[in-house]
Amino acid sequence: MNKISNIKLENRIFSNRMVWALIFILLLTLVLISRLFNLQISHYDYYTEESLGNQMRTLPITSTRGKIFDRYGKIIATNQLAYKLTLTPEKTKDIPATLLALKKFGLINDKNIATFETIKKHYKKFHNIPLKHKLSEKQVAKFLVSNQFIGIDIEPYFHRVYPNNDSSVHVTGYVSRMNKKDKAFYNKKNYAGTSFVGKTGIEKQYETLLHGKNGKKQIERNATGRVINSKNIQEPEQGSDLYLSIDLALQKKAESLLKGKRGSIVAVDTTNGEVLVMVSTPIYNPNWFVNGISHKNYNKLQTSKDIPQLNRAIQGLYPPGSTIKPMVALAGLEQGVITAHSKVYCPGFFKLSNVKRKFNDWKRSGHGVVDVKDSIAQSCDIFFYDLADKMGIDDLYDGLKPFNFGKITGIDIPGERGGILPSRAWKKINKDEPWYRGETLITGIGQGFMTTSPLQLAVATAALANKGVIIQPKLLKSTQAPGDSIKNTAKSPQKQIPIKDIHNWEDVIEGMRQTIYAPQGTGRRLNKNLKYTLAGKTGTAQVFGLDAEEQYIAANLKEHLRDHALFTGFAPIKNPKIAIAVIVENAGSGSTKAAPLAKAVLDLYFERPLHK
Template identity: 80%
Template sequence: MDKISNAASENKIFSTRLMLALVFIFVLVFILISRLYSLQISNYDYYIEESLGNQMRMLPITPIRGKIFDRNGKMIAGNQFAYKLTLTPEKTNNVSETLLLLKKYNFINDKDIEIFNKNKKRYKKFHSIPLKYKLNEKQVARFLVSNQFIGVDIESYFQRIYPYNASSVHVTGYVSRMNKKDKALYNKEDYLGTSFVGKTGIEKQYESLLHGKNGKKQIERNVTGRVINTKIIQKATKGTDLYLSIDLDLQKKAESLLEGKRGAIVAIDVQNGEVLAMVSMPIYNPNWFVNGISHKNYKKLRTSKDIPQLNRTIQGLYPPGSTIKPMVALIGLEQGTITSHTKTYCPGYFKLKNVKRKFNDWKRSGHGQVNVRSSIAQSCDVFFYKLANKMGIDNLHDGLKPFNFGEKTGIDLPGERGGILPSKAWKKINKKEPWYRGETLIAGIGQGFITASPLQLAVATAALANKGVVIQPKILKSTHAHGESIKEAKKGIRKQIPIKDIHNWEEVIQGMKQTIYSPRGTARKLNKNLKYTLAGKTGTAQVFGLDAEEQYIAANLDERLRDHALFTGFAPIKNPKIAIAVIVENAGSGSSKAAPLAKKLLDVYFEKQSLTQ
């Protein structure tokens, strides 16, 4: 027997279900409308940009790096049009497989892959990441003919080139690929798309000027990842061109004079501090570094005992030897320890009271009676032993400090070292020992703890020529920004050493003049056929100390233990124009090995001067 249906109950259930269904439909419609509102109205700009991003991307335009010229407009560093292979991860299905295929077809090698994997963290997925630089025309043609790699392209760029190869490398420096350290050093936004930065020299010192400013471009790709349209949004601003104070003719002449040697030559303009020549030998080719130095060349540089990458002009610290004697004599005169009439007898050695050791003169037979001028000209050690002993180390320290010894010159090059100017306090702090009287004597002839760079010696010599004006040396002469006129660079700071009596300065300069022109002057051979007046000082700096009775015989020593040869000077004597410092490592006599090099370079300088007058 069938159950009697309950119509009221069924209607109630149906109504409830219908209500739930309507609510559900209403909720779905509400969600749909809300989503449409969000997509079409609230976040329209965002999603339209996202959708366009599937085919359009904003990429940086790397600016062309500024060029570097010498003072006469000869290009030392420029740019060369070249091609590179790039990969865009966003458009590549499998990056690892693509790299292996590229390697298989000899477009790249394991080193290229290694560098790519290191650098890709710097880029976004839609950036074109460099795979290989400096492709030749044959490689480009082969790739374009058989291109089967989606997301891999050939792009043009400007590559740094140094037309004179190794010449001036320690001044100019070089550029190379950015690393983690560089990334942290430079502004991320400014360097988007930049692969190369200055690593040393002027390239590093003035990186921000040389780099220029990034531009922006919008690229459109098709579904295969190929660029089908490019729109420039903002043009890149070319880097600033730099004109250096360096004279390339003098630079190359100095390099030829030091060829096959270890050493340095610095020549500066006495009147304004501009560096005319700055050579450290040996040198190396900066072009090796631009696209990544080969293992062979890198090993050659790293294992060389001659340390080619050391810029000896500002990083090489040497005992100044006798080249410091004119300053020591001047300090003695200015402090009143001696006068221009002071005479000293030199028997070939000096002894301190109650000290057994003899402090020998370089001339064992002695110089006889000498005064300020002749002691400088003949480089009499005994005169300066006695003078230093009378002054004491702290007075000597205080007198040398204004000449910029013991501190950096402030030249516009990275990596300069300041040298050592010793005192009692310096030794106590650095050596944890007291100062001994004998150490004062050898400091008076530029030996012992005192060290200086060739640039410091040139600056101090220029200060003598200027009668007390110490000028901060400068390399940058002028700049030429894109679309602007050439601007003179800021000049170096000038400091005046206090002068008690100008005649004291003239007395010392006369002693340096006699070094060249006196029959007993240590550089008398230079005055033969000299077409300009020259004041100078020779020097020989010991690499290690000798015992009192021990005689220096170069032939018995290892080459690298022999004395360094030095020469400092300026010319002409009246109205000086140029000061020079020369050091030849382990060459021996300053008068025979360093002084002739200085004369040959000065000859070229004055010959050029006569042609321009």
């Protein structure tokens, strides 16, 4: 039986379907037209740029780092042409497999791969990311002959070199690979493509001067990603060369004198504050850090009890010991507590009323009757115990404060520490305890809570030499931009310590002169064959306190408990040119262990025709 068809119903259904089909086609056409309008008209510039971006790329050109010289133009830090292996992510299909193949080929190791994984997130996919720096000539030749790695290239660059190895490392510092903190700190545009930045010392202090300005180059690639054209659109600007105030010959002399010891020697020009010598020992090789320090060398530095990376010149804080006595004497004279004719009998000990403890002199038999000059020359503790007791901690603090103790000097190098100039307020804040009379006595001989750095001592000694002119020390002497002449830096700020009577300053300086030239002066050994006039002060700083009846015998103590040896001085006495501070940790007597080192440095300084 045949089904009867309904022509009218079928026609209506067909008509409805055609209408919906036409509506769908119309909507689809509108969407396509809208999308074409968006691509070709509304966002034409954007998509044109994106399209060109697949063909054209702008990459940074790293600037050449400025060099560092000493005051006479001797090289301290320079650059050497080297080669690095790079990987471009967008050109490398299988990065893990490529890295493994490079490792098997002998070009990289696990450490290089780990470093790459850490730094790759800081780069874009079209950047050439460094895999390994300072390739050997053999590795470069091996790579160029095979040339089998897609997306892997060898690029020339200038590698930082410290030709004097460990000499002056605490001044110069070193460069090393940029880390996440560095990337966030420095200007992203100017540091794009930069691998190394200064981490310590002058390299860090003047990083932006040394770095210069990066350039830009535009590269053109074809459809397969191969570079078919390259041109520089902005040339890089080389970093400025820096000339430091350091005298490299004096620096090396001081380092040789301190070899095998822990200590520091600092010398400053008394006329302008320029630092001529800044040595801290032990020293280490900054070249270790440039391409990433080895585990062996890193462990060597980290486990050393001598703490080689500590810049003792600005970060080592020590009791100044007797080197503080000239300043204490001056404070007593200026405040009218004593006069140049005041005398004290030294029996070898000092006692406070109603206090059992005896405060011993370094010379147990005593010095007899001494005045200000004698007490400085012979370093009589009893005179200064008595003076400090008469002054009290408040006046003692006020007298020492103008010499900048307890504050940083403001030298142009990172990491300086200020030391401690104790006072009632300081002890209350830091110890939550009252100040005791006996603490005033030991402060008067540079012991107790008081600490200073060798640089602070050198600057304070220079202020004595200048009769109150205290100059901010500096290391940067001049700069030279590419194609420009050498330009001196601005003069260091200076201030005048108030003077009530210039004769007080002259009396103190005479006491320091007698330290070297008087028959009983503690530094009298130095005046043999001395070809210039010298004023000085020896010092011995206790690392720990002894009971009144105990006798200090170095041989019975472990080395780290033995006294520090110190010396400060300036020369010549009239129209002084140089002030020096020396500290040798746990060496004992300042007159025998520190003073001769100062003389050896000063001898070399005055041997130069320039300083005669």
